[in-house]
Amino acid sequence: MINRLSPNTKTASLAALLAASMVGLGFAAVPLYDLFCRVTGFGGTTQRYDPVAAAAAPQVLSTTISVRFDSNVSPGLPWKFYPEHPRDTVAIGARDMAIFIAENQSARPVVGTASFNVTPTQAGKYFTKIQCFCFTEQRLEPGQQMRMPVLFFVDPKILDDPDARDVQEITLSYTFHPVDEGKKAS
Incomplete structure (x- = not known):
């Protein structure tokens, strides 16, 4: 039944x-x-270089692109944060390094973490970070100033993408946020 x-x-x-x-x-x-x-690379999300997954280093081209560096600090973080050089011209495919400087302007240790994006957004999937201060939290003691590098390259595949091949300037933007030391940053 x-x-x-x-x-x-x-x-x-x-x-x-x-x-x-x-x-x-x-x-x-x-x-x-x-x-x-x-x-x-949606929304300007950059790529993170994985030497194991990469078959070979990208080919360095004679074509150059301008990279502008932008820095911001969210409210509640008593830091001064800025790029050492606000703009650079790099050969597509070549590794380059930018230095950002952070300074804790408070009388107590402060931990911060950086969020980032790339504009125009269609260039995000071709902007690859090899090493970046944004991969980990940063702790600055009172009055401490720190030089923080980001090592990157622009993938030559950008020239094959009809939506991105005419991009002449990429802006890499960081915003530092305070981290509650009692909680882990996600």
């Missing part, structure tokens, strides 16, 4: 299944969006 469910029970079961699926999708959305941005 087959046990048949009433139409109301079927509807309630489907609604419960749909609600559980939506909750699961909500928890998966942030990591999936982060992965999507890292793979596609």
